[in-house]
Amino acid sequence: MAEAFKKIVQGYFPATGGTRLLYEVPASTELIIKSINITNGSGTDREVTLYMTADGDTADNEQIILPGVNIVAGGFAEWEGTMCMEAATEIHGWAAAADVVTFTVTGVLIT
Numbered sequence: 001m002a003e004a005f006k007k008i009v010q011g012y013f014p015a016t017g018g019t020r021l022l023y024e025v026p027a028s029t030e031l032i033i034k035s036i037n038i039t040n041g042s043g044t045d046r047e048v049t050l051y052m053t054a055d056g057d058t059a060d061n062e063q064i065i066l067p068g069v070n071i072v073a074g075g076f077a078e079w080e081g082t083m084c085m086e087a088a089t090e091i092h093g094w095a096a097a098a099d100v101v102t103f104t105v106t107g108v109l110i111t
Contacts, residue, residue: 013095
């Protein structure tokens with residue numbers, strides 16, 4: 001069993017219109033999320049929502065991580081803690097505008 005602390009995924013939130021897949025834990029792997037950073041580099045406040053879907057669940061069964069939080073213009077939000085995810089578990093999300101708000105997830109991948 002190998003463990004690696006690293007940046008898991010980084011990118012821009014897609015726009016409102018339903019949640020979109022941001023990351024899926026690979027097969028035969030577990031993930032311990034340690035932090036999620038969300039940054040709004042635009043000049044306008046943006047709402048962000050973040051979800052987790054358990055293995056085998058549909059999008060209708062998503063568990064909310066961040067419930068429609070407003071990130072002020074030029075601001076950021078950071079979550080720190082411990083969130084365990086098994087293989088095939090997914091992170092989904094959206095923001096009030098596409099390709100404006102960034103997200104970075106760091107944690108420990110266990111293979």
